[in-house]
Amino acid sequence: MDLSLIIMQLLSGIALGAVLVITALGLTIVFGMLGVVNFAHGAMFMIGAYAGLYLASLTGSFWWGLLLAPILIGAFGMLIEFVLIRRLYGRSIDDPLLLTFGLSYVLVEGVRILFGSDGIPFPTPSQLIGVVDLGVGFFPRYRIFVIVMVAAVLVLLWLMLEKTRIGLIVRAGARDPVIMQVLGVDIGRVWLAIFGLGVALAALGGVLAGPMRSVNPEMGSLVLAEAFVVTVIGGLGSIPGAVVAGLLVGISISMVALVAPEMATIVMFALMAAVLLIRPQGLFNVRGRVA
Amino acid sequence: MQKAGSKPTELKISRRTALAGLSAGAMAVAMPRLGRAADDTVRIGFPTPLTGPFAAEARDQVKCAELAVKLVNDKGGIGGRKVELLVRDDKLNAGEAATRTLELIEKDKVHAVVGALSSAVQLAVNEVTRARGVIYVSISQSDTINEAKDFSKYTFHEALNPHMTTAAVAQHTFKKGMKVAHLVADYAYGHEMLRGFKRAQAAIGADSVGEILHPFGAADYSTFMPRLMSMRPDVLCISNFGRDQANAIKQAVDFGVKQQMKIVVPVLLHNQRLAVGADVFEGVVGGANYYWGLETQSKSAADFNGAFRAANGGAIPTDYGAYGYSGVASLLQAMQAAGGTDTDKVVDALEKLQYDLTKGPQHYRKCDHQSVQSVLVLESKKKSAMANDNDLFAILANDAGSEDMLRSCSELGHAT
Numbered sequence: 188m189d190l191s192l193i194i195m196q197l198l199s200g201i202a203l204g205a206v207l208v209i210t211a212l213g214l215t216i217v218f219g220m221l222g223v224v225n226f227a228h229g230a231m232f233m234i235g236a237y238a239g240l241y242l243a244s245l246t247g248s249f250w251w252g253l254l255l256a257p258i259l260i261g262a263f264g265m266l267i268e269f270v271l272i273r274r275l276y277g278r279s280i281d282d283p284l285l286l287t288f289g290l291s292y293v294l295v296e297g298v299r300i301l302f303g304s305d306g307i308p309f310p311t312p313s314q315l316i317g318v319v320d321l322g323v324g325f326f327p328r329y330r331i332f333v334i335v336m337v338a339a340v341l342v343l344l345w346l347m348l349e350k351t352r353i354g355l356i357v358r359a360g361a362r363d364p365v366i367m368q369v370l371g372v373d374i375g376r377v378w379l380a381i382f383g384l385g386v387a388l389a390a391l392g393g394v395l396a397g398p399m400r401s402v403n404p405e406m407g408s409l410v411l412a413e414a415f416v417v418t419v420i421g422g423l424g425s426i427p428g429a430v431v432a433g434l435l436v437g438i439s440i441s442m443v444a445l446v447a448p449e450m451a452t453i454v455m456f457a458l459m460a461a462v463l464l465i466r467p468q469g470l471f472n473v474r475g476r477v478a
Numbered sequence: 479m480q481k482a483g484s485k486p487t488e489l490k491i492s493r494r495t496a497l498a499g500l501s502a503g504a505m506a507v508a509m510p511r512l513g514r515a516a517d518d519t520v521r522i523g524f525p526t527p528l529t530g531p532f533a534a535e536a537r538d539q540v541k542c543a544e545l546a547v548k549l550v551n552d553k554g555g556i557g558g559r560k561v562e563l564l565v566r567d568d569k570l571n572a573g574e575a576a577t578r579t580l581e582l583i584e585k586d587k588v589h590a591v592v593g594a595l596s597s598a599v600q601l602a603v604n605e606v607t608r609a610r611g612v613i614y615v616s617i618s619q620s621d622t623i624n625e626a627k628d629f630s631k632y633t634f635h636e637a638l639n640p641h642m643t644t645a646a647v648a649q650h651t652f653k654k655g656m657k658v659a660h661l662v663a664d665y666a667y668g669h670e671m672l673r674g675f676k677r678a679q680a681a682i683g684a685d686s687v688g689e690i691l692h693p694f695g696a697a698d699y700s701t702f703m704p705r706l707m708s709m710r711p712d713v714l715c716i717s718n719f720g721r722d723q724a725n726a727i728k729q730a731v732d733f734g735v736k737q738q739m740k741i742v743v744p745v746l747l748h749n750q751r752l753a754v755g756a757d758v759f760e761g762v763v764g765g766a767n768y769y770w771g772l773e774t775q776s777k778s779a780a781d782f783n784g785a786f787r788a789a790n791g792g793a794i795p796t797d798y799g800a801y802g803y804s805g806v807a808s809l810l811q812a813m814q815a816a817g818g819t820d821t822d823k824v825v826d827a828l829e830k831l832q833y834d835l836t837k838g839p840q841h842y843r844k845c846d847h848q849s850v851q852s853v854l855v856l857e858s859k860k861k862s863a864m865a866n867d868n869d870l871f872a873i874l875a876n877d878a879g880s881e882d883m884l885r886s887c888s889e890l891g892h893a894t
Binding site: 195196199200203306329330400401403405444448449451 | 753
């Protein structure tokens with residue numbers, strides 16, 4: 188098998204992994220900080236894609252959709268936290284899980300009512316149509332953009348969490364919310380913001396995935412399963428875990444597709460099973476957190 | 479009912495009494511259904527995947543099946559009996575489809591079943607109907623259902639089969655010495671289409687340069703593209719269905735596949751072309767049972783389109799929708815000819831039926847009950863060539879129906 192094919196395959200895997208990273212990231216942040224398993228994460232991804240498409244057609248530009256949809260859906264996520272999820276803090280982990288599970292059905296049906304259950308086209312922005320000659324082969328320009336975009340979001344997120352005062356509060360809040368309250372920090376507002384951020388990341392993933400897949404009300408369900416697999420492999424609640432595991436899963440799928448394409452979907456679950464057997468807490472579990 | 483209510487003063491209700499009460503309650507709920515079974519409506523069961531990746535095609539099937547029922551009811555029904563369509567969601571799952579079909583037969587007492595939209599699911603429906611001796615008109619592609627192993631005298635197949643579809647598509651796209659690569663959904667439909675294409679390839683003298691099986695329902699196909707392109711084929715056959723088709727073609731086009739090779743699909747889907755747009759599908763060639771644009775060359779198509787438009791606010795019927803119409807309408811024509819719903823008489827009438835509902839003459843071949851019908855080969859138009867939003871495809875060929883298109887009865891294992 189020649190080297191250029193392997194390089195191309197690796198690149199496909201990274202692009203695939205980039206979307207997995209961005210979706211798993213939102214899921215893992217919300218779990219890590221709030222202890223909420225957000226089953227509506229896939230639905231948020233889906234409404235993100237619809238919002239992006241709608242805003243792009245309204246403004247005539249993909250870029251406005253890409254910018255505004257995560258903000259809009261993130262704000263919607265904050266509303267959900269404020270009205271519904273907030274009431275369930277301190278209860279068993281199943282309560283918010285069931286709530287968000289039900290919510291995902293409501294959102295999917297809502298989109299079916301508003302936009303119909305058929306897929307709708309999400310055109311690739313004109314600047315990013317076509318392929319780039321990488322010397323070893325041709326690769327879609329849009330997928331390269333997705334890799335760059337996800338990398339940029341990761342850097343921003345890292346800067347925010349590690350270098351700012353807000354980041355410090357967020358990290359401390361994840362460790363010990365009671366002490367934070369004693370110190371006079373309004374932890375409720377932090378959680379509101381974190382939930383909004385998690386949902387905004389899901390929506391961003393949806394907008395980014397839109398031009399690669401057909402946009403339809405069920406597009407989130409598969410994504411939710413993938414995001415869960417990635418977070419379990421990386422360690423529930425771990426941000427570096429989500430990044431490494433997302434790329435690992437993307438590249439594994441791609442490499443397996445090269446030798447045994449019909450196994451491409453299963454490899455992700457095989458990887459998860461292996462991690463659970465050898466290192467049940469995931470590759471990068473946050474220490475000191477009671478799961 | 480009596481027993482549960484007989485001890486109203488007793489505080490503690492035993493488990494047994496409660497159970498008896500519950501079952502009596504369930505009986506009462508079921509009563510209207512039992513009552514309905516005794517009336518004289520003609521009931522057609524219609525399992526189809528209203529949810530899942532084929533939902534768009536399934537809903538068109540239902541709309542068209544409802545139209546077929548309405549047209550018959552408007553003319554007084556079958557010998558004065560009203561026709562009723564009982565639609566059930568099979569969720570694209572063989573087990574679900576079998577359960578729903580069994581319910582339709584046992585509880586709703588349907589006189590016949592039409593429907594299913596997956597090669598695997600229709601076989602599950604067929605298992606149930608043939609065991610119960612109920613007529614089943616399948617409206618989804620399958621070769622297996624024609625074969626003696628799965629056949630029964632109650633089984634009819636109104637849809638095209640992969641063999642005839644791929645043969646027609648290959649004839650208009652493959653040439654001797656061409657190199658062909660395949661991307662195939664890893665389940666019955668994909669396998670049957672692949673088998674059909676390879677058989678046609680061998681007959682034409684084209685060569686396979688490779689085949690990749692992909693998991694059913696995959697959202698991402700990018701990982702298959704580098705290898706497909708490294709095979710350097712002249713033609714890429716993508717044999718999958720529903721949203722898989724839309725996603726696979728879209729991502730192939732993103733990778734620049736169309737600059738190097740022609741994309742060919744066994745069945746070019748109206749709804750999926752709408753779902754990803756003209757630019758992506760431009761130049762893709764595939765087969766079809768029906769395309770509304772046939773109305774310029776077929777009076778049956780013009781009539782069918784007209785009736786559908788009138789019932790659906792000016793919308794046009796799609797490919798899989800047309801199956802829903804012809805599947806139900808051909809069955810109702812046979813019931814009319816048989817003068818009722820007696821299964822043996824209707825089977826006999828279906829075997830003798832000559833019908834022309836959507837696109838020209840059709841009949842069910844005696845040995846395997848496969849509908850002999852025309853096959854269209856379509857090419858997706860570029861945006862600038864479209865006269866209006868519905869003007870999606872150009873008709874490259876309209877191969878008239880003939881038994882020569884089908885595998886012979888003896889090849890399928892039927893006694894001849």
